[in-house]
Amino acid sequence: MAEGQEHPLSVYFWIWGLLFIISAFSYAVDYFQFQGMLRWSLILIFMFLKAGLIVAIFMHMVWERMALAMAIIGPPVVLLFLIGLMAIEGDYTESTRLEYFGADAGVYAEPHSLAASEEHH
Amino acid sequence: MSSVATQQLETGAKGFVKDWESDKQTFHVPWGKAMMWIFLLSDTFIFSCFLVGYMNVRMSTRVEWPPVSEIFSLSMGGAPIPLLLIAIMTFVLITSSGTMAMAVNMGYRRDRAKTAALMFITAAFGAIFVGMQAFEWSKLIIEEGIRPWGNDFGAPQFGSFFFMITGFHGIHVSIGVIYLAVVALKVLRGDYEKKGYEIVEITGLYWHFVDLVWVFIFAFFYLW
Amino acid sequence: MVVAYAIILLVVGTIIFHFWSPWYFTEIAADWGAIDTTVDITFLITGLVFIAVNFFMAYCIYKYRYSPDKRADYEPESHKLETWLTIFTTVGVAALLIPGLFVWGDFVEPPEDASEVEVVGQQWYWTFRHPGEDAVFGNVDIRHIDVNNPFGMDPEDPAGRDDVLVDSNVLHIPVDQPVKFLLRSKDVLHDFAIPQFRVKMDLVPGMITYMWADPIREGTYEILCEELCGVAHFAMRGRVVVEDQESYETWLDGYPTFQEVLDRPEPNLIAGQGAYAVCSACHGADGQGLQALNAPDINGLDAWYVERQVRYFKEGVRGAHEDDVYGRTMAPMMAMLANDQAIRDVAAYVASLPAVYSESTVTGDTARGAEIYTTCSACHGDDGQGIWSQGAPSLVDTSDWYLVTQLHNYQNRVRGYHEADMFGEQMQLMSDILRDEEDFNDVVAYINTLKEAN
C-alpha cells in the first residue's frame, strides 16, 4: 500500500449503485403500501444494509484493523439496552394511559381555554 | 521511519491482540483519524438518544401518529407522489457520498485537482440537500401547518421530533459543507502535499457519517 | 500510627452509633415486615464487611509501618486470593439480592383482593378518590379540570358517576385490608410516601402509577411528598388514618359521589343575601369590613375560599383556638347557616359583591417585601389574586391589617392547628419564613402595591 485507503475505483461505483438500488427498494416499500410485519422487517433490513455498506466500504471499516473496528462497533452495544428498555417503557406508559384516561384523547392544536380561567377573576 | 511502519503487521484476531498490546499507538492510523472516529462514536450516541426519545414518545402517546406518507408527498402533474422530495434528497446525499469516496481515493493518488474538484462537488450536493430541506420545512410549515408544537393531523410530537432531528442533521450537513469547502481550498493550494492527504479521508468520514444518519432518519421518520 | 487507631475508633464509633442511635425506622404500620428484614440482612452483611475491611486495613497500617530497614513484599498478584475474594463477594452480594428480589416481586404484584383508592397529587396537597360501588374508576382528563370539577372527572363516563370524591388531604383506610393506591398527578411529579408503611412511589403526570400496602396498625400517619415538586414541596403534607371497617365506612359516607356533586343545585343568591344580613353587621353591607370590629374586607374573595372558611369556622376547624380572639367570634355566627347548601349560597353571594379594595394601613419596605413575596407568589400568584388550584386565596381582596393578623396566627399555630384543616399546616410552614415584625409588614406592604398595579 502506498499511502492510505486506496482501493480500485470500481468498488465505489459498485457500492454507489447498490445504495441507489436499496434506497429504491425501501422507497418501494412505502409506494406499494406494504403493511404490518412485512413493512417493518423490509424497512429495517434495507436500512441496515445501507448503513452497513456505508460504514464498511465508504468509511473503509472493512479495511481497518480489527482493533479500531471493534473499538468503534463495541460501545454502541449498550445502546441496545437503552433501545430495548425504552421500547418496553413506551408500551407500559401507553397502557396506563389507555387504562385510566380512556382512548379518546383529542388533539389540541390550539390552546384550549377552561372554565377555570374565566371563573378566576 | 519508525520501526512499526516498516514492520509487517499481523492481521485478524492475532493482530487485534497485538495492536492492543503494542506501545506508542494502538490504532495504526493518524491521530486525526482516530480522533474523528471517536468523535463519530460520541455523535452516534447523540443521534441514538434522539431517536430513542422519538421511539419512546411515539409509542406512549395515545394520539394517532399523523399519516406520514401523505404529509410528505409532493404533487407532480396534479397527482401527489408520496415521499418524492425525500427520495430525491436521499439520492442527492448518496451521490454526494459517492463523490466523497472518490475524492478520498484521488487524494491518496495525490491528484490535487481532482480531489479538490470532487470535494467541491460533494459540498455542492450537500448544499443542495440543505436547500431541499429548507424547501421541505417551509412547505410543511406554510402549507401543511405543521409546527414544532402541534399540527392538524395527530400527535404534536410528530412535528417536534421531525424538526428537531432533521434540524440537528441539517446542522451537521451544513457544518460538513463548510468543512469540505475549507479542506478543498487547502487541497487546491497544495497545503497537504507534504503532510499527506489523510485530512481528506477524515473529512470523508464525517461526511459519510452524515449520510449514515440520514439512512436512519429516512427509515424511522418517513417510512415508519 | 494514629491513623490506624483512628480507623478502629471510627468503625467502633459507627457501630455504637448504629446501636445506640434513637434515629431508626419508625414503628411499622403496614405488612411490609419483609422490607425491614431485607434491610436487616443488608445491615448485617455490609456491617461485617465494613468491619472486616477496615480492621484489616488498620492492622496493615500498624503492622507494616515504615522502617528504613524493612522492605515491602514484592507480590504483584495472587490469582488464588483474587479468585476467592471474587467468589466471596459474589456470594455476599447474592445473599443481599435474592431476598430483595422476592420482596420486590410481592411489591409489584398487588394481591387480587386489594381494594383500590386513587391518590391525586397537585401542587401542593393531596386529595383522593374511591371507585364507588362498581369498583371501577371513571375516566379522568386534565381538560375536564376546573374549579367545579377539581378531579377532572369525565362527565360522559358512566363508570365515574358513583366515584366518591374525597376533597380532603386526610385519607382513611380500613385496617387489615390490602389497599392498592393508584397514583395520579395533576401537574408535576410528586411522591406518595408514608414512612410507617415503608413503601413509596412517584406520581407522574400523564400516567397512573401504583403501589400497595396492607395496613396492620391503627393510627394516623403522615403522608410526605418525596419528589421535588416546586417551592412548597416540603409543605405538601397529608394524613392517612388507619381504622376499623365501621369507622371507615362512616367516614366514606361523609363524602359525595360524583353524581351527587353534579346534582347539587346552583347556589341561590337570594338565599345567600338573606343569610348575609347577619354578616353585614360586622363586614358591612358591601363586604368592605370594619377594622374597629376586626372584621376584614371580604368582597372580591372567591366563592370556593369563602365557602371553605365558613365551613371551617362552623366545624371548629378554624377559629376555635383559645388564643384566636377574633376568630372565636365567628363560630356562633356560622351556626346560623343550617347546611352545606346555605354555606354555598352565602359564599356565592359574598363572591358576587363588587370587588372594592380596602384602604392600605400597613407600611413597610416594599422592596424587601417583594423579595419575600417571590415564594408566596407560587401559590397566591404574581398579582396576589390567589390561585384556586393551589387552594390559595386572594390576598389583595382583603384588609391588609387582617393579613398581618392571620400571618401571626399561622405562625403562632393559632390558625391551621386542626387536623381537618387542609391547608393550614402548609401556610404555617410558609409563615415561618417571616422572622420578625418587619418581615410581616414588608410583605404585606408589598401586597398593597399589587392592589395599585391591578
Next chain:
Amino acid sequence: MAYVSIADRDHEQEHHDPQSFITKYIWSQDHKVIAIQYGGTAIFTGLVAMVLSSIFRLQLGFPDVFHFVDPTEYYQLVTMHGMIMIVYMLTALLLGGFGNYLIPLQLGARDMVFPFLNMLSYWFFLLSVIILMSSFFIDGGPTGAGWTLYPPQSISEGTPGVNGGITLMLLSLAVFIIAFTMGGLNYVTTILQARCKGMTLMRMPLSIWGIFVATILGLLAFPALLVAAIMTLLDQLVGTSFFMPEMLSMGEANDYNGGSPILFQHLFWFFGHPEVYIVALPAFGIVSDVLAVHARKNIFGYRMMVWAIVAIGGLSFVVWAHHMYVSGMNPYFGFFFATTTLIIAVPTALKVYNWVLTLWKGNIKLTVPMLFAIGFIFTFTHGGLTGLFLGNVTVDLPLSDTYFVIGHFHLVMGVSPILVIFAALYHWYPKLSGKMFNERLGQIHFWCTLIGTYVVYLPMHYIGILGVPRRYFAYGSDFIPESAYTLNEIITIAAIFTAVSQLLFFINIFWSLKYGKPSGGNPWNATSLEWQTPDTPAKHGNWGHDLPVVYRWPYDYSVPGETADFVPQTVAPRDGVVAGRNHGVSTD
C-alpha cells in the same frame, strides 16, 4: 503505511517556549498550563458550591436563628450546590485538571495530540462557568429544580428560576458538554496514540487508566444529557411536548400534550449514572498510584485493577434506572436493574480489596498524601456499602429520596473523591511547584476534613432511615423527634467547621509556594514517568530533547535484588532481564 509514524511527529511537536506572558499563561496550549487553568477554575467553583452548602446548612440546622434563606433561595442553593459540585467541580477538576496534567507526563508525550483544541476546551469550560454563574444575577435567580432538573417541574411555574435560571443552566450544560468533548477527544486520542516507546497499555499507571475509561464514559454519556437538555429547552422555549404531558399549571391546563416525564429521567440517568463513575474512576486510579508510592509496594493485582475499571465502566451503562425504582417506570425493570447494580459492586469490591492488600506487607510511609488515601478507602467503603442498600430495590423503597441517599452519595462522591483530590494535590505539589508543602499543616487539614465530613455524613443516613425526606426546606412533621433536630444542628456545625478548615489547605499551598523547601525532582522516590522529567516543574515539551523510553510497569517498588526500593520505568533492564514485573510485550 498510511499513518505518519510517531517518531516523525515528534519533530512537529518540538515547540519553542512561547515568549510573552499572554501566550505562556493565558492563551497557552501547554497541557500543564491548561491543567492549572482548569483546576483553578474548578476549585473556585467548588468553593462557591461549598459556601452555598454552608448557607443552606444553616437553615437546616438552625431554622429559628438564621434569617437569610427562604424556600425559593433554599432550592436554588441546593440545586446549584449539587450541579456545581458534580459537573463543574469534580468532573472538570479530575478530567480537565488532572487528566490534562497527568496524561502527557505519565505517558511520556510532549503534549496532548491537538493542543489548540485542548486550549479551546478550557475556554469553552470557562464560558460555561460564566453562563452558570450569571444565573445568580438575573431576575428570578438560578434554577431551583434540583440538580436532576426533572421536568415538568423544572420548567413549570412554581419552581424557582423558571424565568431564565433553568435556561441558563441548560445552556451552560450544553457548552460544558462541548468543552468536555473537545478535551475528552484529546485525552482518549493521546492515550491511545501518543505514548512513548515501551509504554504499552498494560504499563500505564492506574491514574491514566481511570482517567481514560472515565473520559470514554463521558464521551458516551454526556450525549444523553445533551439530548435531554436540548429537548427540555425546546419544551420550555418553543412549546414542544417531549417531556411535558397535559397538565395543570397555576390552575390552568397548559398547552402541552402527550409527553413523557419518565423519558427525561431515563435519559438523564443514562448520563447520570455513568457520570458518578466519571468522577469515581479517576479517583480510583489516582489513589492506587498514591497508595503504591507511599506504601513502597506494587499495587496489588494490577491486571485485575485494570479490568475492574473497564468492567465498571462498561456496566455503568446498564444500571441507570436504579435511580428510578420509585419513579413510576415499568416496575418490572426493578428486577433487571437491581441485579445489574449489585453485579457492579463486585469489580468495585475487588478494587477495595486490592487497595487494602497493597498496604498489606508494605512499608508504609504515613505521608500526607497517604493519609488522605487511607481516609479515602475508609469513606469509600462506607459509602459503597450504603450504595448496596439503595441498589437492592426493596431496601430502596423506604430509603429512596430520604437523607439516606444524601448520606450515601456524599460519602462516595462528596468526600471520597475530594480526599483523593487532596491526596493528589499534595502528592504532585512538588512536581507542580518544585517546593515541598508543610507536613504538619497538611496533617491537621487531613484530620479536620476526615473527621469533619464523617460527622456530617454518617448521621445523615440515620435521619434518612428515620424517614426525613431530602430537599425539605423545613420539617415540622409529627414523627420526627426533637433529638433529630439536635442532630441536624451538630451536622451543620460540623459542616461549617469542615468548610472553614479547608483554609488550611490554601494557606499551606500559598505559603509553601514562597517558603517551602525545594523538593527536588522526585521527592517520593516514585517510578512513574512524570517524576523523571529533566526539569521540575516540567518545561514546555516536557522531556527536553529526547522522549523517555519505558522498560517496565510503573510499580517496581521494593524489587528483590535491587538496592534502591524503587526502579523508575525508564531504567533499562540489567543484563537484558527486567528484574521486576514486566507487563505487556517487551519492545525490542
